[in-house]
Every structure is written in structure tokens, then in C-alpha cells.
Amino acid sequence: MRVLIIGAAGMVGRKLLDKIALEPAILGSEVTALTLVDVIEPTAPAALASIATCKALDLSTSGAADELIADRPDMIYNLAAVVSGEAEADFDKGYRVNLDGGRALLDAIRAEGLKEPYRPRFIFASSVAVFGAPFPEKIGDEFFTTPLTSYGTQKAIIELLIADYSRRGIFDGISIRLPTICVRPGKPNAAASGFFSNIIREPLVGLEAVLPVDESVRHWFASPRAAVGFFTHAATLDLEQVGPRRSLMMPGLSVTVAEQIAALEKIAGPKAVALIRNEPDHVIKEIVDGWSRDFAPKRAIALGFTAESDFEEIIRIHIEDELDGKIGV
Amino acid sequence: MRVLIIGAAGMVGRKLLDKIALEPAILGSEVTALTLVDVIEPTAPAALASIATCKALDLSTSGAADELIADRPDMIYNLAAVVSGEAEADFDKGYRVNLDGGRALLDAIRAEGLKEPYRPRFIFASSVAVFGAPFPEKIGDEFFTTPLTSYGTQKAIIELLIADYSRRGIFDGISIRLPTICVRPGKPNAAASGFFSNIIREPLVGLEAVLPVDESVRHWFASPRAAVGFFTHAATLDLEQVGPRRSLMMPGLSVTVAEQIAALEKIAGPKAVALIRNEPDHVIKEIVDGWSRDFAPKRAIALGFTAESDFEEIIRIHIEDELDGKIGV
Numbered sequence: 001m002r003v004l005i006i007g008a009a010g011m012v013g014r015k016l017l018d019k020i021a022l023e024p025a026i027l028g029s030e031v032t033a034l035t036l037v038d039v040i041e042p043t044a045p046a047a048l049a050s051i052a053t054c055k056a057l058d059l060s061t062s063g064a065a066d067e068l069i070a071d072r073p074d075m076i077y078n079l080a081a082v083v084s085g086e087a088e089a090d091f092d093k094g095y096r097v098n099l100d101g102g103r104a105l106l107d108a109i110r111a112e113g114l115k116e117p118y119r120p121r122f123i124f125a126s127s128v129a130v131f132g133a134p135f136p137e138k139i140g141d142e143f144f145t146t147p148l149t150s151y152g153t154q155k156a157i158i159e160l161l162i163a164d165y166s167r168r169g170i171f172d173g174i175s176i177r178l179p180t181i182c183v184r185p186g187k188p189n190a191a192a193s194g195f196f197s198n199i200i201r202e203p204l205v206g207l208e209a210v211l212p213v214d215e216s217v218r219h220w221f222a223s224p225r226a227a228v229g230f231f232t233h234a235a236t237l238d239l240e241q242v243g244p245r246r247s248l249m250m251p252g253l254s255v256t257v258a259e260q261i262a263a264l265e266k267i268a269g270p271k272a273v274a275l276i277r278n279e280p281d282h283v284i285k286e287i288v289d290g291w292s293r294d295f296a297p298k299r300a301i302a303l304g305f306t307a308e309s310d311f312e313e314i315i316r317i318h319i320e321d322e323l324d325g326k327i328g329v
Numbered sequence: 330m331r332v333l334i335i336g337a338a339g340m341v342g343r344k345l346l347d348k349i350a351l352e353p354a355i356l357g358s359e360v361t362a363l364t365l366v367d368v369i370e371p372t373a374p375a376a377l378a379s380i381a382t383c384k385a386l387d388l389s390t391s392g393a394a395d396e397l398i399a400d401r402p403d404m405i406y407n408l409a410a411v412v413s414g415e416a417e418a419d420f421d422k423g424y425r426v427n428l429d430g431g432r433a434l435l436d437a438i439r440a441e442g443l444k445e446p447y448r449p450r451f452i453f454a455s456s457v458a459v460f461g462a463p464f465p466e467k468i469g470d471e472f473f474t475t476p477l478t479s480y481g482t483q484k485a486i487i488e489l490l491i492a493d494y495s496r497r498g499i500f501d502g503i504s505i506r507l508p509t510i511c512v513r514p515g516k517p518n519a520a521a522s523g524f525f526s527n528i529i530r531e532p533l534v535g536l537e538a539v540l541p542v543d544e545s546v547r548h549w550f551a552s553p554r555a556a557v558g559f560f561t562h563a564a565t566l567d568l569e570q571v572g573p574r575r576s577l578m579m580p581g582l583s584v585t586v587a588e589q590i591a592a593l594e595k596i597a598g599p600k601a602v603a604l605i606r607n608e609p610d611h612v613i614k615e616i617v618d619g620w621s622r623d624f625a626p627k628r629a630i631a632l633g634f635t636a637e638s639d640f641e642e643i644i645r646i647h648i649e650d651e652l653d654g655k656i657g658v
Contacts, residue, residue, distance in 0.1 A: 091497070132573065144473045146492065146574045153493040157486050163475065164482040168420070244461065245475045 002033040004073035006059060006105070007080030009038035011184065012125065015228045016077070021045040027075055027235040035071060038080065060101030065108035072118055075235055076171075078105060079125040085191065087151035098154035106161055110170045122162065122173035123234045126247060128220065130156040130177065133290045141249065141299045148290060163246040172239050176230050179222040179252030179295075179307070183318035192287045196221070199257070200264055200315055203272035205328040212281035215258035218293040222252040223317045226307040233305055242303065251307040253314065254294035263311040267319075272329045331362040333402035335388060335434070336409030338367035340513065341454065344557045345406070350374040356404055356564040364400060367409065389430030394437035401447055404564055405500075407434060408454040414520065416480035427483035435490055439499045451491065451502035452563045455576060457549065459485040459506065462619045470578065470628045477619060492575040501568050505559050508581030508624075508636070511550040512647035521616040525550070528586070529593055529644055532601040534657040541610035544587040547622040551581040552646045555636040562634055571632065580636040582643065583623035592640040596648075601658045 003020075007013045017036070024030050034052040036042040037059075044052035057064050059080060069076075080097075081087075087094025102124075112118050129152030130145040145156045162173040184197040188209070195212055196219060202209035222230075230250050242248070255263075265273045297305075308314050319325060332349075336342045346365070353359050363381040365371040366388075373381035386393050388409060409426075410416075416423025431453075441447045458481030459474040474485045491502040513526040517538070524541055525548060531538035551559075559579050571577070584592075594602045626634075637643045648654060 142473050144471050145489075147489070148496065148573060150493050150497070153489050156489050160474075160476070160482050160485050160489075164479050167477065168479070244477060 001027060001029045001031050001075060002035075002071065002073040003027065003031050003075045003077075004035045004037070004068055004071070005077045005079065006037045006068070007078065007125070008036035008042035008054075009040055010079055011186070011224065012181070012227050012231070013038070013042065013077075013079050015224050016079075016231050017045050017048065019228050019232060021047040026232045033071075035068065035073065037068060058097070058101070059105060060097045065101070065104035066111065069105070069108040069112050072112060072120070074120050076105075076109070076120050076122045077125075077231065078102060078122070081125070081151070081155075083191075084129060084149055084151040087154065088149050091150060094150050094154060098151065099157055102154070102158045103161060106165050106170070110165065113170060119169060120171050121235065121239075122166075122171040123231060124158060124162055124173065124175045125231075126155045126159055126175040126177045127152065128177060128179065128249075128292050130159065130247075131292050133292075135292050138294045138296045139249070139292055140296050159247040163244060166239070166246050167244050173246055174234050174237070174239060174242065175247040176234055177247060177249045178227060178230070179220045179250055181224055181227055182221040182314060183223070183322075185224065185318070185322045192284050195284070196257075196260070199276050200260065201318065203264060203275040203329055204268055204315075204319065204323065206275070208275050208277055210279045211257065211276050212279055212284040213257065213288055214280075214285070215261065216256055217288055218254060218256045219288075220252045220254050220292060220295055221311070221314060222250060222307040223314045225317050225321060226252075230305055237303060248300045248303070248305070249295050249297040251297050251301050251305055252295065253308050253311060255311050260311055263315055267312055267315050268327050268329050272327075275329070330356060330358045330360050330404060331364075331400065331402045332356065332360050332404045332406075333364045333366070333397055333400070334406045334408065335366045335397070336407065336454070337365035337371035337383075338369050339408055340515070340553065341510070341556050341560070342367070342371065342406075342408050344553050345408075345560055346374050346377065348557050348561060350376040355561045362400075364397065364402065366397060387426070387430070388434060389426045394430070394433035395440070398434070398437040398441050401441060401449070403449050405434075405438070405449050405451045406454075406560065407431060407451070410454070410480070410484075412520070413458060413478055413480040416483065417478050420479060423479050423483060427480065428486055431483070431487045432490060435494050435499070439494065442499060448498060449500050450564065450568075451495075451500040452560060453487060453491055453502065453504045454560075455484045455488055455504040455506045456481065457506060457508065457578075457621050459488065459576075460621050462621075464621050467623045467625045468578070468621055469625050488576040492573060495568070495575050496573050502575055503563050503566070503568060503571065504576040505563055506576060506578045507556060507559070508549045508551040508579060510553055510556055511643060512552070512651075514553065514647070514651045521613050524613070525586075525589070528605050529589065530647065532593060532604040532658055533597055533644075533648065533652065535604070537604050537606055539608045540586065540605050541608055541613040542586065542617055543609075543614070544590065545585055546617055547583060547585045548617075549581045549583050549621060549624055550640070550643060551579060551636040552643045554646050554650060555581075559634055566632060577629045577632070577634070578624050578626040580626050580630050580634055581624065582637050582640060584640050589640055592644055596641060596644050597656050597658050601656075604658070
């Protein structure tokens with residue numbers, strides 16, 4: 001199987017590659033060629049280096065999409081995006097990359113299929129940002145998409161195109177709406193959602209973390225390991241049973257910050273919790289108030305997608321996958 | 330007020346122009362300049378001829394949108410579209426006109442506003458085609474958009490862009506999701522929905538009409554007069570109270586074919602009804618089975634949009650507006 005991964009240098013892309021390196025047939029059959037693309041040149045895991053081609057490429061530049069599809073990959077992942085804050089700050093860049101670049105890829109597949117029959121599987125990383133407040137307490141599978149950011153608008157548009165192109169048989173596509181990934185590895189970052197991971201990741205290695213919101217804030221999470229599972233499951237799932245509604249909210253776990261902290265205490269003790277410093281930030285509080293808190297993703301669960309069912313499990317996965325099983329507090 | 334109407338040669342466009350001719354301030358203040366555009370050159374009503382400029386123009390040709398917006402109209406209607414059947418049969422044309430042409434117009438407004446502050450009102454004719462079966466018995470305002478045609482996909486995408494551009498202050502936009510317009514004036518046409526009008530319009534002038542589906546079929550209607558009312562009301566409505574969710578399903582009337590026929594009998598007698606010939610057509614039946622039957626458009630009603638409340642009224646409007654008050658059977 002020939003696989004193309006766009007956004008291969010990102011966190012989920014790298015973890016997906018590690019998974020393929022460990023289990024070369026996880027996407028349904030053995031991966032024989034791998035094209036890895038990102039705006040900075042991605043790196044292949046050592047075990048895959050012999051079959052990997054790595055490219056630094058911006059999907060929105062003219063001809064880029066056609067170049068990637070000319071190889072006729074069987075399985076295509078688009079995990080790349082200008083992130084939410086940047087797409088909001090830079091209107092042109094967000095629409096150019098997330099909408100025009102994303103659409104160019106779909107049209108390149110169509111153009112290739114007009115030359116000679118071709119119908120790859122297409123897996124798109126979408127987002128809860130397709131939804132906009134006010135929300136019901138639990139968002140169901142049939143709730144409408146009224147994004148409140150340009151990023152969410154761009155994701156919702158690509159979702160619509162994927163459903164229509166799939167219905168027409170141009171490719172067999174699916175849009176995976178990801179929960180907030182937690183615990184995000186790496187350094188604390190400036191994203192408004194960063195604290196959800198910071199307050200777990202930093203104390204586990206003996207470092208302070210700032211909590212800018214009230215402990216009653218509720219949010220929707222899945223681990224990086226669950227996210228990789230969504231993308232591998234999407235590769236082998238019979239999409240006929242998904243039907244024409246090709247955008248699926250993934251399962252996750254709805255917990256409050258207080259519940260996050262209680263789970264941290266159970267696993268790493270009060271010394272870890274003492275490293276969390278309350279520092280209310282009204283700007284972040286207001287952004288977070290506009291986010292969805294809970295979902296009832298019945299369709300994805302029925303289709304076999306799975307995530308964690310308690311927050312301690314999410315913390316343990318971080319300790320296993322990122323800290324070699326050792327707590328440093 | 331300077332007004333631009335794209336799709337001015339269509340049925341709703343022409344009726345909207347007739348209304349403006351009768352009530353020159355109906356859009357909020359007196360219309361002082363009128364640009365009328367369609368793929369065939371539109372005609373202005375005599376009373377408006379002195380202020381009207383009529384152009385044959387395809388919005389999807391390069392520079393067309395910029396040319397129209399260079400005049401900085403205060404009020405912009407986009408009523409133009411490649412219709413459902415054609416957008417399905419001709420992938421490229423549907424996407425080029427309905428998506429790229431529609432988007433070029435939005436981007437031309439943005440470009441104009443970057444030169445010098447500019448924030449017109451933008452009113453878009455959308456469609457129930459943004460929804461796709463299976464449906465709940467009544468479709469609520471928060472039901473999701475999962476179109477089953479490329480036409481519906483293109484409408485849903487422009488709706489998303491209108492909401493995002495409005496949120497950003499590029500223009501003040503609203504998407505008007507129209508019910509099936511009935512009684513459609515003119516000749517019977519090949520549209521799958523044509524029979525809903527044919528079985529009323531033809532018998533009223535003593536002509537036969539074919540009914541291709543069962544009388545139990547239920548559908549959602551508004552008169553051409555109601556449609557014009559939606560578009561004039563959208564011109565003066567305070568869009569601040571609409572909030573960020575800028576796509577509104579318009580009010581209408583849910584009736585069965587049997588109820589249509591009963592209303593026809595009340596108004597024009599059994600002789601008219603006898604002109605309806607049952608001729609079941611499985612293709613049309615299957616298409617119609619995929620259509621929405623009933624809505625609960627609470628938001629639009631609360632915002633003051635109105636339509637007919639019984640089908641006899643819809644027939645009487647047709648007799649008044651198209652037949653000079655006279656039944657010909």
C-alpha cells in the first residue's frame with residue numbers, strides 16, 4: 001500500500017508514523033511506499049526510512065497537490081493546517097492553506113481519476129472548531145456546524161467537499177473531528193487550550209504550571225494514543241456503513257479541570273498538585289467559555305472508534321509514552 | 330440606496346423588481362441606482378428603467394465580480410445559481426459558478442473594503458438542498474447540513490463563508506433558505522419538483538397535468554409572493570439580532586399532495602381536479618422521497634419572516650398575481 005501523509009511533521013503525524021513503524025500492516029496491508037510532507041521537511045522513523053520520501057511542501061502553492069497525487073497513493077492523510085489562532089489573525093493565509101490548499105488536493109485526486117480510474121481512501125483531520133456556541137449540554141451527531149472562527153469555517157467547508165466527492169465516487173473519504181488532545185507532549189505553548197495539558201505534563205516532571213481558569217471548567221479530551229487509533233481505524237473501516245454523512249465526531253472524555261487535578265493527585269500525589277498555580281486570565285477564560293464541553297458521539301462509537309474512559313488512564317498513557325513510565329516529581 | 334441584483338432574470342428576481350417598482354423604499358430607503366445582472370441580460374420594469382443598468386454577465390468569469398462591486402452597491406442580492414439538476418450533471422460548471430463565482434463575489438467585497446471602508450448588506454438565496462435525508466419529521470433550526478447533491482454542497486459552503494465574512498465585518502450577510510416555491514408561474518418544466526406546481530397551475534387554465542407520485546407525499550411550500558417578502562424583509566432586518574448564525578430556514582407550509590388537490594377542488598371545483606392525471610414515475614418518486622417534508626423555522630418566524638398558512642391562500646395568490654383574478658377552467 002502506498003501512503004501519503006500531509007502534516008507528517010506534526011505531533012499526530014509523527015505518532016502515526018511511529019505506529020506504522022511498529023505495525024507495518026496496521027492500515028490494512030503492508031505499507032510499501034510512504035510520502036511524508038509538511039511545510040518543514042518531516043523525518044521518517046528509522047524502520048520506515050527505506051520506503052519513505054520526505055518533502056517540504058506547501059499544499060497551497062500551485063502544482064503542489066498535483067505533484068503529490070501523481071504517485072497515485074492508495075491512502076491519503078491530510079493532517080496539515082494553519083492553526084486556529086493563525087487562521088484568525090491572517091485571513092489570507094488561513095483561507096489559502098486550509099481551504100484552497102485542502103481543496104486543491106481533492107481536485108488533484110479527481111483530475112488523476114479522470115485520466116485513469118483511481119479511488120484512494122482520503123482521511124481528513126477535522127476539529128470541534130466546526131461547532132460554535134451556544135451548545136446543548138451534550139452535542140449530538142446531528143448538531144449543526146456554525147463555526148465562530150475562520151479555521152472552523154475552513155474545516156467545515158472541506159468536510160462538505162469530502163462528503164460530496166465521496167458520494168460521487170472520486171475518493172472514499174472521511175473527516176475525523178478530533179477532541180482536544182491531552183496530554184500534549186512538548187513544551188508549554190501559547191495556545192489558549194495549552195493549560196489543559198500543561199497542568200498535567202509539567203507537574204509530572206517537577207515543574208510549575210499555570211491554571212488560568214476556574215476548576216469547574218469542563219472540556220472534551222482524548223490522548224495522543226487515542227488520536228492515532230482514530231486515524232488507523234479510519235484506514236480499515238468499511239466506509240459503506242458510514243453512509244453519505246462522512247464527518248464523525250470522535251469519542252472522548254468530558255471532565256472538569258477539578259477532575260483532571262484529582263486524577264493527577266491519585267497518580268502523582270499532592271506534591272504534583274501543589275505545582276499548579278492559579279493565575280486567572282480573563283481573556284483565556286472568555287475563549288474557553290465559547291468551547292464545547294461534552295459530546296454524545298454515538299455514530300463513531302458504533303463504528304468502533306474508541307478513546308479513554310477516565311482521566312487517570314489519559315495521564316498513565318502520557319507517563320508510558322513520553323516519560324518511560326517514570327514520574328519525576 | 331444602490332442595489333445590485335445578481336440573478337435578476339430569474340422568477341424571484343423579476344418579482345422582486347416588480348415589488349421595488351411598486352414600493353421604491355421597500356428595501357429601507359429609496360433605490361437610486363439598480364444594477365441587474367444575469368447570464369442573459371435582464372430587463373428592468375418600466376418604472377425603474379431610468380435608474381437601472383442591465384448586464385449579461387457570468388459571475389464565474391475572471392474579473393466579473395470585481396466589476397460589479399467596483400460600484401460599491403449598498404445592498405447586494407445573489408439569487409443566481411446553476412440549478413440542482415445541472416450542477417449534478419456538470420460537476421465543473423456547478424462548482425465553478427455556484428462555489429467559485431459565489432465566493433469571488435464575497436472576496437470582491439472584501440477587496441473593495443480593504444481599499445476604503447465598505448460594508449454592504451449581502452443577501453443570498455440558499456435552499457433546503459443543504460439538508461439531506463434521513464430527516465426528523467420536522468427539521469429544526471439546529472439540524473445539520475449534510476447535502477446529498479453538489480448543488481446543496483455549494484449552497485452550504487457559501488452559507489459558511491457568509492457567516493464567517495459577516496462575523497469579520499466584511500459585509501452584513503444573511504442566507505435565506507427557500508422552501509419550494511409554489512405555484513411556480515410559466516410552463517411545466519423538467520425539474521423533479523415541477524409537478525407540485527403543475528397540478529395547480531395547469532388545471533386552473535383548463536389544461537391537463539401529470540401527477541407522478543402518491544397523494545400522500547408531503548412537502549414544504551411558500552408562494553412566489555412570500556419569497557419576495559423574505560428578500561425585502563431581509564433588507565431591513567436588524568442583523569445584529571440574528572447573531573453569528575446567519576443561515577435561516579424560511580417559514581412555509583407543509584402539506585400533502587392530497588391537501589393540495591383538496592384546496593384546488595375548493596377553489597376551482599371537481600372539473601379542475603379531473604384534469605390531474607395519475608402517472609406514477611419511480612424515478613421522480615425516489616428523488617422526492619429524499620426531500621425534506623416539514624420544518625419548524627422558529628428563528629425566522631421570531632425575526633418577522635412570514636409565509637402562507639394554508640394552501641388555498643397559495644392558490645389564490647397565484648390566481649391574483651398570474652391570472653388577473655380569473656380561473657379558466
